[in-house]
Amino acid sequence: MGLRDEHSIEQERIRSVCRAWMVDERIAAYAWHRPEVMELDAARSRVAGELLAQTLGPELGKLRVVDVGCGSGGFLRQLVDWGADPCRLAGTEYQEQRLVLARMRSAPGIRWHLGDLDFAAPDSVDLVVANTVFSSILGADARAALARDMWRSVAPGGWCMLFDFRYNNPRNPNVRRVTRGELRRMWPASESRYRTLLLAPPIARRLAGAPRILSGLLVTFAPPLRSHFIYMARKPG
Numbered sequence: 327m328g329l330r331d332e333h334s335i336e337q338e339r340i341r342s343v344c345r346a347w348m349v350d351e352r353i354a355a356y357a358w359h360r361p362e363v364m365e366l367d368a369a370r371s372r373v374a375g376e377l378l379a380q381t382l383g384p385e386l387g388k389l390r391v392v393d394v395g396c397g398s399g400g401f402l403r404q405l406v407d408w409g410a411d412p413c414r415l416a417g418t419e420y421q422e423q424r425l426v427l428a429r430m431r432s433a434p435g436i437r438w439h440l441g442d443l444d445f446a447a448p449d450s451v452d453l454v455v456a457n458t459v460f461s462s463i464l465g466a467d468a469r470a471a472l473a474r475d476m477w478r479s480v481a482p483g484g485w486c487m488l489f490d491f492r493y494n495n496p497r498n499p500n501v502r503r504v505t506r507g508e509l510r511r512m513w514p515a516s517e518s519r520y521r522t523l524l525l526a527p528p529i530a531r532r533l534a535g536a537p538r539i540l541s542g543l544l545v546t547f548a549p550p551l552r553s554h555f556i557y558m559a560r561k562p563g
C-alpha cells in the first residue's frame with residue numbers, strides 16, 4: 327500500500343470517528359459549561375499564552391498562523407482575542423460541518439480550508455498549530471507526513487506548536503499518545519519547549535464537586551497525573 331493510499335484511509339477513519347463522536351452521548355462529558363471543562367480550557371490557554379509570549383513575543387498582530395484540524399475555530403478566536411490579525415490566520419479541517427460553525431462564530435478575514443495543509447506555501451507562516459490532532463492519527467507514516475507538511479510550511483525561525491495527550495486512553499482505541507521521543511524525531515528543531523499540564527480528565531471529573539484547591543494541589547505537586555502537554559519546536563533560521 328502506498329503512502330497516499332494509507333493517508334486516504336487514515337483520513338476517512340478520522341472522519342468516521344468524528345462523525346460517530348458528534349452523535350455519541352460521550353460528547354456531553356465535554357460540554358463547555360461543566361466546571362472541569364472550564365478549568366481545563368483555562369489551564370490550556372494560560373500555558374499556551376505563556377509559551378507564545380516567550381517564543382514569538384507578546385505582539386501577535388503580524389503573526390501568520392495556520393491551525394491544523396482547527397475544529398470550530400476556538401484556538402484561532404483565542405489568538406484574535408490576544409491581538410492576532412484575522413486576515414493573517416487560517417484553519418484546516420476534515421469535517422465540513424465544523425468549518426461551517428467556525429465561519430459562523432469567528433471574525434471575518436480568517437481563511438478556512440477543507441482538507442490538508444497543501445494550500446500553504448513553503449516557508450509561508452510563523453506558527454503552525456495542531457491541537458489533539460496527532461493523537462487522532464494512529465499510523466506512524468501518516469503522523470510523519472503531517473509533521474513534514476507542518477515543517478515545510480513554517481518559515482525559518484518560525485514554530486510548530488502541539489497540544490496533545492501524554493498517555494493512552496484504555497477506553498478509546500481511536501487515539502494514541504504522542505511521546506517526547508516521537509516529537510524530537512518529527513522536527514529537527516533548533517530550539518524547543520515542553521510543558522505538561524491538566525489533571526487527567528477521569529480524575530478531574532471525579533473531583534468536579536470537591537474544593538478547587540484539591541485538584542490544584544494534585545496538578546501542581548503530582549506531575550505524573552498531568553495528562554497533556556504543549557510542545558513547541560523552532561525551525562532553524
